[in-house]
Amino acid sequence: MNSNTNQVKEENRGRHLLSKRLDRAFGELYNIYAFVGRFFKEAFMPPYEGREIIKQCYEIGVKSLPLVSLTGFIIGIVFTNQSRVSLAEFGGTSWLPALISVAIVRALAPLVTAIISAGKVGSQIGAELGSMKVTEQIDAMEVSASNPFRFLVVTRVLATTFMVPSLMMYMVFVALLGGYINVHQHELTSFTTYFIQVFNAVTFLDVFSSVIKSFLFGFTIGVVGCYKGYNSSKGTQGVGKAANTSVVMAMFLIFIEELLSLQIITALR
Amino acid sequence: MKKVTSQIDKSQQVITIRGLKKSFDEFDILKGVDLDLYQGENLVVLGRSGTGKSVLIKIISGLLKADSGLVNVLGCDMNKITPKEINTLRLKIGFSFQNSALYDSMTIRENLEFPLTRNRKDLSQQERDQMVEMVLEAVGLSQSINQMPAELSGGQRKRIGIARTLILQPQIMLYDEPTAGLDPITSIEINKLINEVQQRFNTSSIIITHDLTCARDTGDRIVMLLDGQFQRQGTFDEVFATDDERVKAFYNYNFTD
Numbered sequence: 001m002n003s004n005t006n007q008v009k010e011e012n013r014g015r016h017l018l019s020k021r022l023d024r025a026f027g028e029l030y031n032i033y034a035f036v037g038r039f040f041k042e043a044f045m046p047p048y049e050g051r052e053i054i055k056q057c058y059e060i061g062v063k064s065l066p067l068v069s070l071t072g073f074i075i076g077i078v079f080t081n082q083s084r085v086s087l088a089e090f091g092g093t094s095w096l097p098a099l100i101s102v103a104i105v106r107a108l109a110p111l112v113t114a115i116i117s118a119g120k121v122g123s124q125i126g127a128e129l130g131s132m133k134v135t136e137q138i139d140a141m142e143v144s145a146s147n148p149f150r151f152l153v154v155t156r157v158l159a160t161t162f163m164v165p166s167l168m169m170y171m172v173f174v175a176l177l178g179g180y181i182n183v184h185q186h187e188l189t190s191f192t193t194y195f196i197q198v199f200n201a202v203t204f205l206d207v208f209s210s211v212i213k214s215f216l217f218g219f220t221i222g223v224v225g226c227y228k229g230y231n232s233s234k235g236t237q238g239v240g241k242a243a244n245t246s247v248v249m250a251m252f253l254i255f256i257e258e259l260l261s262l263q264i265i266t267a268l269r
Numbered sequence: 270m271k272k273v274t275s276q277i278d279k280s281q282q283v284i285t286i287r288g289l290k291k292s293f294d295e296f297d298i299l300k301g302v303d304l305d306l307y308q309g310e311n312l313v314v315l316g317r318s319g320t321g322k323s324v325l326i327k328i329i330s331g332l333l334k335a336d337s338g339l340v341n342v343l344g345c346d347m348n349k350i351t352p353k354e355i356n357t358l359r360l361k362i363g364f365s366f367q368n369s370a371l372y373d374s375m376t377i378r379e380n381l382e383f384p385l386t387r388n389r390k391d392l393s394q395q396e397r398d399q400m401v402e403m404v405l406e407a408v409g410l411s412q413s414i415n416q417m418p419a420e421l422s423g424g425q426r427k428r429i430g431i432a433r434t435l436i437l438q439p440q441i442m443l444y445d446e447p448t449a450g451l452d453p454i455t456s457i458e459i460n461k462l463i464n465e466v467q468q469r470f471n472t473s474s475i476i477i478t479h480d481l482t483c484a485r486d487t488g489d490r491i492v493m494l495l496d497g498q499f500q501r502q503g504t505f506d507e508v509f510a511t512d513d514e515r516v517k518a519f520y521n522y523n524f525t526d
Contacts, residue, residue, distance in 0.1 A: 047387075132372075135368055135370060135373075136366045136367075136368060136370040137370050137371075137372055137373070139327075139332055139364075139366070139370065140364070140366055140370035140371075140372075140433075141372075141383075142332060142359075143330045143331075143332065143359055143362065143364040144359065144364075144383070144384035144387075144388070144433070144434070144437065145356040145357075145359040145360050145384070145387070145388055146383060146384055146387045146388070147356075147387070151387075
């Protein structure tokens, strides 16, 4: 009798825990939905925080240039070098510029830029807003009728949305330059010939889809970083958690978006 | 004892609270609080940590919502207030945070200008500069105008926090633990500043503290929050003239070490 009662109690506790978790998950989903909705509402309503948007574009875009340059250049060299081996087997090394350009424009540049930005910018936004929340700076803005959401969230999301595609285009250029150095070193291809082959291989849809994808990635990084930071729990642990989950969640969403966009672009192609 | 004479207008209530209740999860923090704040009065809310003192002023400023009860601030019912109305009301309320909450990526000038540029678009840059200089002079830190918050001491940060709230010329000041974490001399200076603000800007204030020196030096009236309700109220001497062991323990801990 007693063991039966205990078993029923255990089952109920399990169900209770499950319902609590589901409740929390759906609650979180609703909060994100409301957060994004508020962003669109606030972003298009004056007054605009123009100066802060420019400042954030500088922080997010210009300050990421060294990292993006280094990564893009190395990717260009390494990818070209590794691809040569396969193409050389059937004497197709003259196709290297075309292969590199398609790979970089269609997949590598948007994805790598987004991942770098999620790591560098996403964690920075999560930690910054998280510590502002913990030290009551967000509350201080709120009580002085200064709309912290517009000043902190809208500006950062807009900056990431516009800076990630810009960084992606820059990475395309740097990675192709890296590829050119490697191709020139081994195949003695001239700069003009290399770039003619590069541009011949890439279509408008390739560039267009990558830019659109990057806008989406940038928006995702900004929204996730701001959401996690803005809603971080109190204490230093909350700040660390906000920074960490900003990166993890943004990367997870970027991969899903990449997969979905691949399906759409393939269908269009 | 409070040195300055306050001009309290008992016929004019700026804050009225009746039966205020607030709980977090299963914890009942405020269990039916009643409070009146009069024009020109410094009201001190005393109580131990975690008794809901900060929750009370966060409800008054609209940062938190009450579960039930009436909260009327300058004629506005906080339960029915719209987002637009609350922004207008907040211009009349100054909130000095426990840890000052200065924006650490901005200079002191930018910290002080921040609420002005967003709420007083009618002012020219010259007028803004004058207001910044005026409030800095009021808190005695004119020389810190171009410093970053990280370069200031705890007491200076508190002063700048108060200056930032004064810049919008509020009618009500809410101080959250103004002397917490400060040495006794700096605490006395902050207490004097609170009284000076009351006199110079004719503000009504609620001062949340567990520091009895602060309560004695700044309060025109003192209320004591115990078990989620106000148990005692009156002048400093009236509040502590009791046999209630909880109140006596609070006094003894502060003054007989």
